[in-house]
């Protein structure tokens with residue numbers, strides 16, 4: 658696609674960054690929406706993050722996404738941190754305003770909820786407990802989003818109980834901590850089951866979880882999207898449970914940044930899913 662001298666600039670900063678699907682995702686929107694803009698991958702070492710962020714306004718960048726390992730460190734290198742990013746201690750999106758000030762936000766929880774809204778429109782998060790497996794960074798974003806969406810009871814299951822307690826202490830909300838050996842028993846009356854760990858990802862062990870006590874109507878979702886149908890989703894589908902894969906969370910979390918930088922509201926479509934999945938197939942591990 659041809660760009661002009663007025664092209665709007667954005668990108669993703671990571672270390673490494675070559676695995677990121679964001680350039681493919683934003684590139685698709687730029688092209689299909691005919692935006693005069695560019696979205697580029699930037700491999701930045703951790704020690705250089707603050708200097709690079711400060712340089713963005715001087716180079717005319719409208720903002721960036723942040724991926725591993727920069728999401729936490731970025732908070733100390735910007736001018737303003739949004740409420741959700743502050744609460745989670747991590748940011749994935751930076752917007753440069755007209756005065757060159759850097760604003761950090763976290764859209765992971767937004768992406769999670771929007772994916773469920775689009776893929777499972779009948780799900781009422783206020784109606785039943787949710788079971789969340791894991792207590793890492795992704796779990797923080799998801800637990801906060803579920804709590805904000807009015808989920809009455811969030812059962813947080815983690816191999817290391819201390820980590821679940823730390824998450825609950827930091828975020829507050831209707832969190833009930835369940836010990837790892839009791840994970841299969843707490844599924845019985847849940848409306849939603851979410852895996853936020855990397856278990857089930859290509860190259861990782863599977864998630865060891867019996868679904869015998871899961872109600873047939875419980876929606877099962879996974880943040881892992883490689884493979885798209887994880888062992889958890891295959892097992893849930895085989896029992897007749899509705900399932901939502903993790904790719905949509907990645908796609909939806911990107912929407913607010915794109916709109917802020919490029920001035921057009923993008924949509925998540927089947928065609929976009931196929932385009933990003935094709936990139937996943939070509940990606941080296």
Ligand code: ATR
Nearest residue numbers: 791792793794795796815816817820853854855856
């Ligand atoms: P992220 O920030 O991407 O969520 P993370 O902080 O490394 O990643 O968190 C990984 C999650 O996967 C944690 O909840 C971790 O459990 P612990 O807190 O006990 O480490 C969980 N996890 C990773 N490997 C696991 C395994 N083999 N069995 C059970 N849980 C595992």
